[in-house]
Every structure is written in structure tokens, then in C-alpha cells.
Amino acid sequence: MGQLFVHQMAIGPADNFIYFWGDAESKEVAIVDPAWDVPFILQEAERLGLTITTILLTHGHVDHVNGVADMLKTHDVPVYLSANEHEKYRPKVDLIDLNDGDKLTIGNITFDVLATPGHSPGGMCFLYENHIIVGDTLFVNGCGRCDFVGSDVNAMYDSIHGRLMNLPDDTIIYVGHNYGPSATDTIGNQKKTNRFMLAKTREAFIKERMG
Numbered sequence: 001m002g003q004l005f006v007h008q009m010a011i012g013p014a015d016n017f018i019y020f021w022g023d024a025e026s027k028e029v030a031i032v033d034p035a036w037d038v039p040f041i042l043q044e045a046e047r048l049g050l051t052i053t054t055i056l057l058t059h060g061h062v063d064h065v066n067g068v069a070d071m072l073k074t075h076d077v078p079v080y081l082s083a084n085e086h087e088k089y090r091p092k093v094d095l096i097d098l099n100d101g102d103k104l105t106i107g108n109i110t111f112d113v114l115a116t117p118g119h120s121p122g123g124m125c126f127l128y129e130n131h132i133i134v135g136d137t138l139f140v141n142g143c144g145r146c147d148f149v150g151s152d153v154n155a156m157y158d159s160i161h162g163r164l165m166n167l168p169d170d171t172i173i174y175v176g177h178n179y180g181p182s183a184t185d186t187i188g189n190q191k192k193t194n195r196f197m198l199a200k201t202r203e204a205f206i207k208e209r210m211g
């Protein structure tokens, strides 16, 4: 098992968190959700001595993908997005389908792909040991909105309560936006402070999310 490299960057007007995610030894990484400021991302990759081998998308909303085409100008790398993402949110580039249960390898790191639809039909999380990139499925003390085209609040309940909350309590979450009191947290802490996790029933969750 390789050692994970994960690096969080807060970029852009929507408080997005963008990540390098890959192999600490070879310094090969994916750029997760490249958006807003590609020159800065490339500068950071150079400063950290990283080689970007992959573009990974947690979902296709524009604030997560508006740097993909620019990234491809300098990096001819595969772009992975859920096979289930809504047509409206699919960037106009060559895409490789991701499905629940897929495994992807970067350097010596092989990680799991978990489908977590709800905020968007193509919501995906990336799990390696006790680290998980959750995109907009979960925020620190929050979760993604479920009132967009393609959103499904029932699916969101299943993704959070049926999947993410079943992960070990020490799992560290890497969220899609800097909306919370801290940049990261653990599943165990979130179970105590996140009102969407504290909602005891599906109905309570739906009420909390949709008002």
C-alpha cells in the first residue's frame, strides 16, 4: 500500500476546495475538480514537485469543472466523470465513465470510487484508507443543495446516511467547498455536529435540506 498525498487548495469566488490526490512517493497525482485558476494550480503543482497524470471530477457542476479545458491544453491526461452525470453538467471534452465500485490507480495508490448521487446524479467520492474526497455530497457541518436540475434529496439521504455515515469514525473528509468552521473534519465528529447527519429519519433529513 502506498502513502497518500493529498493537498487542499481554496480557489475561486465560490469557496471551492480543489485537491491534488495521489502517490506521495512518486508524486504522481490527480487534480480533483480543476476550476477557476488553472495558472495557480499549475504553479502549485510545480512548487510541490508534482506530476499531474489524471483529472478527476467529483461531479460536473460548472464551479468544479470550469478549468478542465484549460488543464488539457498543457496536460493530455484522462478526465474521469460519473457515467450517470446529467447531460447538462458534462464538460465538452473526452470523458471516461466512472461507476460505483471502480478502482483507480495513481502511482502506487489504488483507491475506491463510491457513487453518492443526490446533489447531482453524477456525485462521486474517492476513498483511500481513512481519507475520502466527498465533493459536494458533504460539507463540514453541511451538505450540498438538492434543488438543482438532476438533484434528488432521497438519493442524498441514502448517500449520506446509507454510505458516508457507515465509514469508520476516523475517516477524514475532503469537502468540495470551504463553507464550514474548519477545512476538514472526520466522519465521527460530523455525526455529532452536522445537522444533516443528526436528522434521525429520512423525513427529518428531507425537511432539513429542502425546508
Ligand SMILES: [Fe+2]
Pocket: 059, 061, 119, 120, 136, 144
Ligand atoms: Fe455542486
